[in-house]
Amino acid sequence: MPPDRIRVDFRKYPDTQHWQYDLRWLAEDEYGTWLWGPPGTLAQRSDEPPITFKSTNLKLVTDDWWAGIWQETGEPEVYVDICTPAVWSEGRATMVDLDLDVVRLRSGAVRVLDEDEFAEHQVALAYPPELIEGALDACERVRDMIERNEEPFATVAAGRLAEAVALAREASPEIPPDA
Secondary structure, three states, X not given: OOOOEEEEEEEEOOOEEEEXXXXXXXXXXXXXXXXXXXXXXXXXXXXXXXXXXXXXXXXXXXXXXXXEEEEOOOOOOEEEEEEOOOEEEOOEEEEEEEEEEEEEOOOOXXXXXXXXXXXXXXXXOOOOHHHHHHHHHHHHHHHHHHHOOOOOOOOHHHHHHHHHHHHHHHHOOOOOOOO
16 A cells, blocks of 8 residues: 655756655555645745645656646646656656646636746756656647647546545535535
């Protein structure tokens, strides 16, 4: 049985701390490992002050070059980090964030973010060619999947998010239905 709490350890190339937060295990399926955090979950980027999730969040950690996060409320509806495939160790999933992000807004608009940061880091951080190729390939594939509304972006994630929301409300009945 997997541990109840999983540490999500996002790094920046070559190996500096980026986003750190603890989520709860939800499920595993053909898409990857689904994790969730209730409202109030803390996340911290490097040594900056922590932020707090305002609503239930769902994270999909894949063995591909991306990891997605869905929010119960707010924008964007889905946020996909282009990153190295996850490396799992005792209660921890570690990925290297490769700058590019793909988002789908609640309006349905799909956008690629941080292409300028990716271009800068290729030079400044001397990204190896395999990182560049992996990131660009994943970014294009994920954008296409979201635009075509392919799984897990069509209905699977919505079902998993509903599971997470129910668990959050079960754990904290004071959470209002639209939190």
